Amino acid sequence: MVKVPVPGKSVRGSKSGSPIMAMFDLLGRRWAMGVLWTLSEQGPLTFRALQDACETISPAVLNSRIKELRTAGFVELGDNGYLVTALGAEVYEALLPLSRVSTAWAEAIAQLESAETKTTD
Amino acid sequence: MVKVPVPGKSVRGSKSGSPIMAMFDLLGRRWAMGVLWTLSEQGPLTFRALQDACETISPAVLNSRIKELRTAGFVELGDNGYLVTALGAEVYEALLPLSRVSTAWAEAIAQLESAETKTTD
């Protein structure tokens, strides 16, 4: 039995189960976004290939996340391994802006650190 | 001492600390996205107001998330309570597409359930 957040049911952050809060509950778990991201970028991957791609994920957690993402309808198991569904691809697309911001974030931090080195310019 | 993922350092999913993986590590924690979302939508909120807005978050976790989000530079404490920074606002904007997808997701699930009721149309 897997406990997966579903929009419409009570989830963390919303007793009414507003879709965005259900999404946050589902994706706000360790590795959830990373697995979806990796699977979207590196095409169909077997369980072990996916595990390798995630570098440090344990099979237990990977299995949990896969079950959750499959229940949510974001991921499915094909002949060549796991792959994202059409809906999962949409989620991936929705994550792209976050990637852009993360780059800006990294640059902001890099500047902060170089500023520290020269005692605040 | 707070352990916050930072792009460039080793984070979950990437030893090299790729920005997106650092972002996933930071936002992929319980309530992280929910707090940022709530704060972005409901303007400056005091600690307790924010806690109420999140319905079921405990002060310990809220405090942790706030510290992490402040360290990341997404949130700051102003005169009228906590509010998102410019960078935090960008993250919120980047989360908007996810909100749209979550609605589509909710509709897909609603259809699945009504389909179940009438034994697959």
Added chain:
DNA sequence: TAGCACGCTATTGAATTCGTAGCACACTAT
């Protein structure tokens, strides 16, 4: 001095995650 609201911490127990080992199954080559 007694309330009260603020941000926040301490504590204890539950839930989640981690890391490792290994199972059951299928396919292949010997």
Added chain:
DNA sequence: ATAGTGTGCTACGAATTCAATAGCGTGCTA
């Protein structure tokens, strides 16, 4: 048939994280 390999996946104990509640220290008001 038997050994080897790769598959998805599970079990287990330890470590980490989270939850729920109580309460601290401060500043304000009366």
